[in-house]
Amino acid sequence: xxxxxxxxxxxxxxxxxxxxxxxxxxxxxxxxxxxxxxxxxxxxxxxxxxxxxxxxxxxxxxxxxxxxxxxxxxxxxxxxxxxxxxxxxxxxxxxxxxxxxxxxxxxxxxxxxxxxxxxxxxxxxxxxxxxxxxxxxxxxxxxxxxxxxxxxxxxxxxxxxxxxxxxxxxxxxxxxxxxxxxxxxxxxxxxxxxxxxxxxxxxxxxxxxxxxxxxxxxxxxxxxxxxxxxxxxxxxxxxxxxxxxxxxxxxxxxxxxxxxxxxxxxxxxxxxxxxxxxxxxxxxxxxxxxxxxxxxxxxxxxxxxxxxxxxxxxxxxxxxxxxxxxxxxxxxxx
Amino acid sequence: xxxxxxxxxxxxxxxxxxxxxxxxxxxxxxxxxxxxxxxxxxxxxxxxxxxxxxxxxxxxxxxxxxxxxxxxxxxxxxxxxxxxxxxxxxxxxxxxxxxxxxxxxxxxxxxxxxxxxxxxxxxxxxxxxxxxxxxxxxxxxxxxxxxxxxxxxxxxxxxxxxxxxxxxxxxxxxxxxxxxxxxxxxxxxxxxxxxxxxxxxxxxxxxxxxxxxxxxxxxxxxxxxxxxxxxxxxxxxxxxxxxxxxxxxxxxxxxxxxxxxxxxxx
Numbered sequence: 001x002x003x004x005x006x007x008x009x010x011x012x013x014x015x016x017x018x019x020x021x022x023x024x025x026x027x028x029x030x031x032x033x034x035x036x037x038x039x040x041x042x043x044x045x046x047x048x049x050x051x052x053x054x055x056x057x058x059x060x061x062x063x064x065x066x067x068x069x070x071x072x073x074x075x076x077x078x079x080x081x082x083x084x085x086x087x088x089x090x091x092x093x094x095x096x097x098x099x100x101x102x103x104x105x106x107x108x109x110x111x112x113x114x115x116x117x118x119x120x121x122x123x124x125x126x127x128x129x130x131x132x133x134x135x136x137x138x139x140x141x142x143x144x145x146x147x148x149x150x151x152x153x154x155x156x157x158x159x160x161x162x163x164x165x166x167x168x169x170x171x172x173x174x175x176x177x178x179x180x181x182x183x184x185x186x187x188x189x190x191x192x193x194x195x196x197x198x199x200x201x202x203x204x205x206x207x208x209x210x211x212x213x214x215x216x217x218x219x220x221x222x223x224x225x226x227x228x229x230x231x232x233x234x235x236x237x238x239x240x241x242x243x244x245x246x247x248x249x250x251x252x253x254x255x256x257x258x259x260x261x262x263x264x265x266x267x268x269x270x271x272x273x274x275x276x277x278x279x280x281x282x283x284x285x286x287x288x289x290x291x292x293x294x295x296x297x298x299x300x301x302x303x304x305x306x307x308x309x310x311x312x313x314x315x316x317x318x319x320x321x322x323x324x325x326x327x328x329x330x331x332x333x334x
Numbered sequence: 335x336x337x338x339x340x341x342x343x344x345x346x347x348x349x350x351x352x353x354x355x356x357x358x359x360x361x362x363x364x365x366x367x368x369x370x371x372x373x374x375x376x377x378x379x380x381x382x383x384x385x386x387x388x389x390x391x392x393x394x395x396x397x398x399x400x401x402x403x404x405x406x407x408x409x410x411x412x413x414x415x416x417x418x419x420x421x422x423x424x425x426x427x428x429x430x431x432x433x434x435x436x437x438x439x440x441x442x443x444x445x446x447x448x449x450x451x452x453x454x455x456x457x458x459x460x461x462x463x464x465x466x467x468x469x470x471x472x473x474x475x476x477x478x479x480x481x482x483x484x485x486x487x488x489x490x491x492x493x494x495x496x497x498x499x500x501x502x503x504x505x506x507x508x509x510x511x512x513x514x515x516x517x518x519x520x521x522x523x524x525x526x527x528x529x530x531x532x533x534x535x536x537x538x539x540x541x542x543x544x545x546x547x548x549x550x551x552x553x554x555x556x557x558x559x560x561x562x563x564x565x566x567x568x569x570x571x572x573x574x575x576x577x578x579x580x581x582x583x584x585x586x587x588x589x590x591x592x593x594x595x596x597x598x599x600x
Contacts, residue, residue: 077479102500106481109433109466113473118434118560121464136564141462142363143347145354148462149565192478194507196494201502237600245518255519256501261463262518270599280351291599293590294575302351307575309597311590317583318590325591326600 004155006039007032008093010084011056012103013046018055020168020209021099025161027169028126029097030060032135035128041065041091045083047073050181057177059169064179065091071186074195075103081110083184088115088156090182095135096156097126104160112158119158120150124165135159144261144284163209164267164288201256206240208257213239214268216259216286218276219246220296220315227253230274233323236330242266244282260285275315278303295319335393335488338447339384339454340440340467341377341412343404346370347460354568361566363461373411376456378523383486383516384454385416385524391488393451394418398443400436402429406539413534414526420539421447427544428555433462435558437470442547444475452493453513457482465515472513480506484519 009029011022026042033040041063042056047070056064067083084107088096098104100122112119124147125138135157138149152158208214215234217227227241234241242259243252259266261284271289276282278294278301286292287306294307295315304310311318345354346369355364373381384395397412400423413420423443431439444450455468465481472479484503485496488510495506498517526534544554552558578593580586594600 077481102482102498105465106469106479109464109469110473110479112466113434113437113470118432119466120561121466139463141566142345142354143460143463145351146356146363146566146568148563149567150561150563152561154560192509193480195504196507197505198499199502199504200499249518249522255498262457278351279348280354281347291597293594293599299577304575304577305571309590309593309599310575310577311579311583311586312577313583313586318587321584321587322591325588 002092004092004094006041006091006093007036007095007097008041008043008088008091008156009056009061010096010098010104010107011042011044012099012101013044013049013052016049016052018052019099019101021101021163023059023168024163024166025097025099026056026059026061028161028166030169032095032126032128036094036133038094039063041093043067043084043087045072045080047071053179057175058171058173060175062177064177066179066181067184068181069184069186071188071191074198076191076193076195077106077110078191078193079186080107081114082186082190084111085114086184087182093156096158098158098160100160100162108158108160115156117154117156117158118152119160120152121160123159123161126159126161140261140284142280144280163265201254205235206238208240208242208259208264209266211240211266211268213237213270213272214242214259214266214286214289215239215272215274216242216244216276217247217274218244220275221247221252224252229319229323233272233319233326236323236326237270239268239270242286244276244279273303273307274319276303277301278306335387335391335452336450337384337387337393337395337452337454338444338450339377339380339395339397339412339417340456340471341381341397341399341409342374342459343371343399343401343408344374344459344461346372347375356566356568358567361563363566371405371408373408374456374460376458376460378456379518379520380454380456380516381412381415381417382523383483383514383520384452386520387452387486387488388416396421396447398423398440400428400439402426409539410534410537411526413537414530415524416527416530420537422539422541423547424541425543426555427551430556430559431554432559432561433464433466433470434560435554437467438474438558439544439547439549439554440467441471441474442549443542444471446542446547451510453477453511455513455515457515457517468513468515475513477511477513478508479513479515480508481515482517483514484517486514
């Protein structure tokens with residue numbers, strides 16, 4: 001019988017770097033591999049990525065499998081599933097972790113079906129069961145209204161892990177590991193898609209996912225004008241603006257700033273929720289914030305169940321006064 | 335164009351959080367009478383995508399829904415929006431499946447339909463939020479797949495699909511037939527028309543049982559599961575919010591500011 005051993009992390013590469021989520025996964029993978037007393041390997045797929053092959057080792061990997069070819073310049077489902085299938089069948093890891101990014105969401109389920117196993121997507125907690133040594137995977141379900149813990153008895157046990165579930169590991173440049181190149185005999189005609197255009201829509205100012213302070217607006221803001229005020233506050237606090245789903249769906253703000261289950265996941269030090277009810281699907285994306293402050297005219301709004309401080313009142317009255325106090329203080333300090 | 339769209343009946347995910355209560359012994363969500371059943375809003379975007387293609391290209395849109403006890407007035411919604419046919423995979427044997435067993439049954443039903451150019455699914459379901467059905471169907475049927483689509487254009491035997499990425503978007507060309515999962519940026523699902531509602535009322539769904547689609551019984555529903563649910567629970571929030579008051583909203587704002595300073599939050 002062939003034995004599945006070790007833990008494998010798929011490390012996403014973007015613009016010549018490991019993504020922040022890939023580094024977080026290496027930390028998580030290292031922790032679980034140590035619990036199992038097994039090896040941690042990393043997989044890098046791309047074009048011209050050999051220079052990156054030591055990076056996963058610095059962050060905890062023992063082995064790095066590199067699939068490097070111009071065929072993998074763009075992420076495409078057919079080519080990446082093919083490459084991962086080959087690496088997994090060769091290495092036979094017991095556990096395979098991917099990030100819950102747009103690529104991970106696309107790659108992991110199809111790969112799981114291909115390998116006749118299963119993946120639990122969007123995990124926020126992974127533990128090893130002390131007795132059975134099985135991977136227990138917990139994820140939000142019902143739009144964040146509940147959580148479910150699953151296990152899968154086929155191998156590899158696969159999970160996609162949500163961003164910011166764990167803080168990134170410290171780099172250790174003294175760590176040693178092995179780099180293994182893997183040739184994948186893929187023919188171009190097996191790739192049934194072609195990327196015609198790739199556009200990055202970075203929003204000016206502080207990146208929402210990196211911001212220490214996030215001011216979030218909901219349906220109650222009423223329009224794009226209102227969001228200007230939130231932007232003013234965010235600017236004073238050197239933070240970023242986010243939104244719940246309705247303002248995005250209504251076109252008041254770009255969809256890229258949606259926070260929640262189907263949007264961005266944020267873990268700022270301070271989150272200020274303005275005129276939003278605090279739906280579970282939104283809280284799924286921001287409940288990791290250290291401090292939550294809420295302004296809402298409805299005292300029964302769900303956001304007050306998770307906030308530390310709140311004001312019950314019309315944001316149109318409360319927010320300008322708050323902004324004025326803050327900016328007056330700033331001016332006095334100068 | 336033969337277009338298939340997969341939908342699902344769910345508890346209204348937009349219901350206030352207090353409506354979601356768990357039966358911890360059976361690890362199930364309790365269907366409180368206060369929570370309505372609806373067509374999954376994620377699937378409604380898939381219906382909209384299918385109808386948008388039909389608007390331009392013509393053809394037939396067939397909706398498929400899997401599950402036991404499907405309320406006709408609810409699952410007929412795609413017909414009322416403009417779909418032509420509704421197929422229900424309705425049998426207790428289909429119930430309690432996971433992504434694998436559900437995708438398998440849907441793929442076998444699609445195989446039975448036989449002729450298809452486009453298969454649309456929601457990006458995920460609003461109950462288990464797994465996001466695997468579309469990709470699973472594609473893998474089982476050996477079709478290409480594109481996830482998180484926001485715009486679809488058909489050019490001959492190809493589709494040009496705009497899709498969401500983490501920091502923007504991509505435009506991808508793909509050959510037909512293809513499975514596409516749809517994101518909310520496709521645009522608000524259209525309202526049911528009066529004509530559609532009347533047509534839907536007259537139209538009876540086609541019911542397929544496991545034997546109709548040639549599935550292996552041990553591969554569908556609860557029997558076909560590859561993942562085991564160990565526990566369903568709700569995180570407990572501390573609920574210790576300090577409501578900061580004031581005579582006027584402005585004063586409350588000032589008091590909030592001072593509180594945040596004292597607590598060294600700002």
